[in-house]
Amino acid sequence: MDIPWVEKYRPKRLREIVNQRQALEKVEAWIKQWVHGTPKKKALLLAGPPGSGKTTTVYALANEYKFEVIELNASDERTFEKIRRYLDAAYTMDIFGRRRKLIFLDEADNIEPSGAHEIAKLIDRARNPIIMAANKYWEVPAEIRNKAEVVEYKRLTQRDIMQALFRIIKAEGIFVPKEIVAEIAKRASGDLRAAINDLQTVVAGGIEDAREVLAYRDVEKTIFQALGLIFGSDNAKRAKMATWNLDMTPDELLLWVDENIPYIYYKPEDIAEAYNAISRADIYLGRAKRSGNYGLWKYAIDMMTAGVAVSGVKKKGFLKFYPPKTLRMLKDTKEERGIRDSIIKKIMKQMHMSKLEAIETMQIFKTIFENNLDVAAHIAVFLDLGDKEIEFLAGDKEKATKIKGKTLSIHRKLKKAGIEIKVEIEGEPSKEIEEEEIGEEPEEETAEAEGEEVSEEEKESKEIEKEIEEAEWEKEEKPKKEEKIDKAKKKGKQATLFDFLKK
Numbered sequence: 001m002d003i004p005w006v007e008k009y010r011p012k013r014l015r016e017i018v019n020q021r022q023a024l025e026k027v028e029a030w031i032k033q034w035v036h037g038t039p040k041k042k043a044l045l046l047a048g049p050p051g052s053g054k055t056t057t058v059y060a061l062a063n064e065y066k067f068e069v070i071e072l073n074a075s076d077e078r079t080f081e082k083i084r085r086y087l088d089a090a091y092t093m094d095i096f097g098r099r100r101k102l103i104f105l106d107e108a109d110n111i112e113p114s115g116a117h118e119i120a121k122l123i124d125r126a127r128n129p130i131i132m133a134a135n136k137y138w139e140v141p142a143e144i145r146n147k148a149e150v151v152e153y154k155r156l157t158q159r160d161i162m163q164a165l166f167r168i169i170k171a172e173g174i175f176v177p178k179e180i181v182a183e184i185a186k187r188a189s190g191d192l193r194a195a196i197n198d199l200q201t202v203v204a205g206g207i208e209d210a211r212e213v214l215a216y217r218d219v220e221k222t223i224f225q226a227l228g229l230i231f232g233s234d235n236a237k238r239a240k241m242a243t244w245n246l247d248m249t250p251d252e253l254l255l256w257v258d259e260n261i262p263y264i265y266y267k268p269e270d271i272a273e274a275y276n277a278i279s280r281a282d283i284y285l286g287r288a289k290r291s292g293n294y295g296l297w298k299y300a301i302d303m304m305t306a307g308v309a310v311s312g313v314k315k316k317g318f319l320k321f322y323p324p325k326t327l328r329m330l331k332d333t334k335e336e337r338g339i340r341d342s343i344i345k346k347i348m349k350q351m352h353m354s355k356l357e358a359i360e361t362m363q364i365f366k367t368i369f370e371n372n373l374d375v376a377a378h379i380a381v382f383l384d385l386g387d388k389e390i391e392f393l394a395g396d397k398e399k400a401t402k403i404k405g406k407t408l409s410i411h412r413k414l415k416k417a418g419i420e421i422k423v424e425i426e427g428e429p430s431k432e433i434e435e436e437e438i439g440e441e442p443e444e445e446t447a448e449a450e451g452e453e454v455s456e457e458e459k460e461s462k463e464i465e466k467e468i469e470e471a472e473w474e475k476e477e478k479p480k481k482e483e484k485i486d487k488a489k490k491k492g493k494q495a496t497l498f499d500f501l502k503k
């Protein structure tokens with residue numbers, strides 16, 4: 001497979017980085033202080049828009065000044081442990097002539113208030129350079145922002161992007177018309193990574209179709225347009241465009257394609273071939289889910305789009321498409337999309353995620369809702385999910401009822417601790433939790449919910465157990481939880497899902 005050009009052409013030297021002169025001067029001055037001693041500010045915070053060269057700077061800097069980069073992600077909960085280990089190990093390693101370590105902490109705008117304090121302590125202790133990067137500088141906790149020297153990265157201009165694209169075009173020895181390069185640069189809105197990816201796609205698909213390719217990128221597609229691209233011709237390239245700007249995960253698209261195959265082909269052997277393509281897509285999706293290697297999605301998408309498009313002779317003219325049966329249980333697609341969108345919005349709001357991240361996270365939540373009702377209930381409370389939303393994620397009425405039962409007992413505990421979780425999304429007021437509802441016993445915790453007979457004695461002993469459990473919680477967990485929430489409030493942030501599940 002071709003190496004992605006964003007990696008192949010990532011500048012190795014600082015002077016190859018386009019239009020960030022002021023930032024680079026600051027960065028170099030700071031690293032020179034490390035080479036000769038310890039600077040006043042032991043950490044740097046590179047702040048600026050995506051694809052403007054922050055990560056590239058860290059690696060080019062390390063290359064030129066002979067550091068080994070230890071890259072950590074701020075949203076990884078084991079990060080502090082790792083930083084601590086590397087900080088302690090750094091000098092011992094030097095003795096053996098190894099490269100000195102430079103710690104790179106990406107996504108510093110995702111650090112939790114509790115983690116910020118840990119990182120601030122580590123910066124104080126650091127004997128090695130620490131560089132952090134963030135898109136949203138103002139969301140980096142003040143405690144660590146104040147300990148770092150802030151270096152601002154500019155949004156790259158269309159000109160800068162064109163210059164970088166032409167460098168790649170030259171190195172590849174290919175021809176791409178100037179107006180197409182200009183169009184790609186314009187659409188990238190300052191993100192060189194996006195522009196390089198678009199250039200590679202356009203070149204791979206053939207320059208003659210470039211305009212069409214670029215136009216498709218922009219328009220948000222409906223599933224019906226996407227199916228039209230897959231089933232409407234036997235052109236693999238067109239079929240692959242089906243997923244661009246389609247607000248749907250590959251597993252959902254697979255369901256739609258699967259449902260419609262029998263209506264599109266004439267011959268049984270062609271139907272079989274199309275099913276063969278999506279069964280392979282399904283294998284890749286399964287592997288991606290199990291291994292967490294979402295790079296495999298690409299192959300799944302190729303199989304369910306191009307693979308299906310080239311399978312046999314299809315009907316011509318107007319094609320009517322049908323929604324998958326599994327989704328039809330939610331009455332109609334409009335309602336189902338509304339539910340899905342509201343879950344995505346809640347994830348985006350509560351977990352500070354982009355839409356794409358939220359869609360991926362929702363997929364993970366679906367698996368949790370199908371398999372672990374306890375964790376599902378915590379997530380449901382954290383996201384302030386309504387009944388329909390819980391049902392959508394659980395994919396099954398019975399499971400949804402059990403999860404709802406469990407959420408009642410969590411709400412009760414939270415209410416006792418004086419915690420209220422509301423997620424308000426645009427145009428939709430948060431679901432209020434009724435007083436009486438909180439007072440009710442959770443259905444799922446009794447065997448009645450399972451359809452079994454329960455004796456009075458069993459009921460009583462369950463109630464006693466619950467009271468003991470609650471008394472223990474009041475004594476031990478509640479003060480800890482309250483302290484956490486207080487701290488979070490002080491930092492002006494809400495508790496995170498991670499904190500919430502840890503409870």
Ligand SMILES: Nc1ncnc2c1ncn2[C@@H]1O[C@H](COP(=O)(O)OP(=O)(O)OP(=O)(O)O)[C@@H](O)[C@H]1O
Nearest residue numbers: 006009010017018050051052053054055056192193
């Ligand atoms: N100023 C630049 N000069 C040259 N190449 C750049 C520049 N900015 C970005 N690139 C290219 O774009 C790609 C992405 O850049 P990089 O990873 O440095 O972005 P970033 O600022 O760290 O973005 P993010 O915040 O999304 O991580 C790199 O592979 C590099 O080739």
